Amino acid sequence: MAERQSNAPLRAPAGAPTSGVIHVRTRLAGDFTVIANALLQRRGSAVTVGVAGYILSLPDGAAVRIDALCEHFTEGEILISRALRELEADGYLERRRERGPSGRLRTRTFFHDVPPGADPEPLRPRPHRPEPSPPQQPAPGPRPESRPGHEPHHAPDRAPEHEPDPAAAAESATTEPGPAAPEPTGTEPCPARGPAAQPAPDPRASVILASLRIVDRRLILSRREADRLAPAVTQWLDHGVSPEDITAHLTTRLPEPLRARPARILAYRLRELPPPLPDRPPAPAVLPWQTCDGGCERAFRAAEPGHCRDCPPAAGLATAC
16 A cells, blocks of 8 residues: 555547547537537637627627627727627628618628528528429320321421531631630620729828827827828818817817727718808008108108108208208
């Protein structure tokens, strides 16, 4: 009894892999979800796979909004919304706009076990179509009796094939240089066209959008988002709004916390243009400088040369005499 004894098996069960994971299977009779391996083994974010598995385990009618998912997961709204966008891009998540019985539009969310068009196809109820009945063969009529000295005439089962004439084939081969090009039809695909060149954004608008993060650190825009918002900022500049006023309009009274992408909020604030400024009256003409002729040689503004207001004309005449 002095020797140490171990109850661990000396070797792994026969047929088990020598490395990697070994599954211990348990047959489940309830409370389980069937998920395709293509979804579970999806490359990318683990949050996306976890959100997909959680949505598949929910019953029909359960809420799958971002706030409802954030209450279950410890990840924030940014990661949850990104996972939903990836599932929608892959075809698993589908949002449809439908009109209810009351006439109001609502968004319905559909989640597919397998994206539509993928292999295998998702199980869908197919409409019952009756199988077409086989065509009935006409009953064979009585054969005409053969007369003595005449053979019965049998109709051929199919028309005899037309054998080409060797002389006509040789003549067509010498006159036609090659097969004619097929005429274009409406079913042929159109040639692919490259993306149209987008005009360069206004540099003034790009500077205004890039400097928003100096005022508010949350207003960080990508280059693509800045290029989309630049035309709207240019329209504001053309309406006579200064860059300082545009920056104040875009950064004042932002929601706290910021639950959406900043580009969407900025696009909403730039949607309606301000009214154009009224026409300003012309500025009065500036009078030229004149030198007083009264002897004080003071400079004053007047349309014509003369005396300043401190030197009356009479005093100027007495001095001149």
